Amino acid sequence: MMRLALALAAPLLLVSCILSPGKFTSTLDIRKDRSFTFTYVGEVIVNDPKVTEPAAEGAQMTQPGAAAPAAAKPAKPAAPSAETVARRRALAEALSKEIGYRSVEYLGGDKYRVDYAIGGRLDRGFVYPMNLDALAFIPWIAVEVRKDGTVRIKAPAFGDPSEAMGNPAPSENAEGRDGTFTLTTDANLVMQNDEEGAAPGPGTRIVWKVTPSSKAVPTAVIRF
Numbered sequence: 001m002m003r004l005a006l007a008l009a010a011p012l013l014l015v016s017c018i019l020s021p022g023k024f025t026s027t028l029d030i031r032k033d034r035s036f037t038f039t040y041v042g043e044v045i046v047n048d049p050k051v052t053e054p055a056a057e058g059a060q061m062t063q064p065g066a067a068a069p070a071a072a073k074p075a076k077p078a079a080p081s082a083e084t085v086a087r088r089r090a091l092a093e094a095l096s097k098e099i100g101y102r103s104v105e106y107l108g109g110d111k112y113r114v115d116y117a118i119g120g121r122l123d124r125g126f127v128y129p130m131n132l133d134a135l136a137f138i139p140w141i142a143v144e145v146r147k148d149g150t151v152r153i154k155a156p157a158f159g160d161p162s163e164a165m166g167n168p169a170p171s172e173n174a175e176g177r178d179g180t181f182t183l184t185t186d187a188n189l190v191m192q193n194d195e196e197g198a199a200p201g202p203g204t205r206i207v208w209k210v211t212p213s214s215k216a217v218p219t220a221v222i223r224f
Helices: 002-015 082-096
Strands: 018-030 036-046 101-106 111-121 124-126 141-145 150-154 177-184 188-190 204-212 221-222
Touching: 018 141, 018 150, 036 124, 082 101, 082 111, 111 124, 188 204
Parallel strands: 018 177
Antiparallel strands: 018 036, 036 111, 101 111, 124 141, 141 150, 150 221, 177 204, 188 221
């Protein structure tokens, strides 16, 4: 019964937080025989959902001509509680059991260190990270395989997903993000949106530099 309870509770660990990249190096290699390898090595930052507190009951409305109340000073971020630390350690343990995670280490505060690598054949789509119960997650990277022999790659977490969705509001989860996302392939590159274009060297190699202010979501299309 204890094992069953833990199995049922594990997905809830991911529902209660949103993961975003910190300092990292990530690569995606796609071969024309449809084999692929994806890696992510670096920090993962956990963001607890913000809860908007309702206005106090009986609060007075500002009368016309009256001075507006002084804005509340932003509170300093508090250290995670013992309960939060225990939950985050449990999350590291849960992730480390998934295929692809070579190591997951909780660094304290809101940070993890992750070493992830996975490969296979693109006879279907690929999304990272993925959890069926974490419906609020924005995939860091999604590889969409189409029937016409093309593959579309998008990495919302390495740009501003709000812009990709037609929303001009800036992303709140980009602070501390710093790294590179590199796509390599020997298949036909149809399009890509990195301003610097292909990097020099054998084969096709696109390197997106990712910072907190990065807006463009890394996007590419290749054809087998």
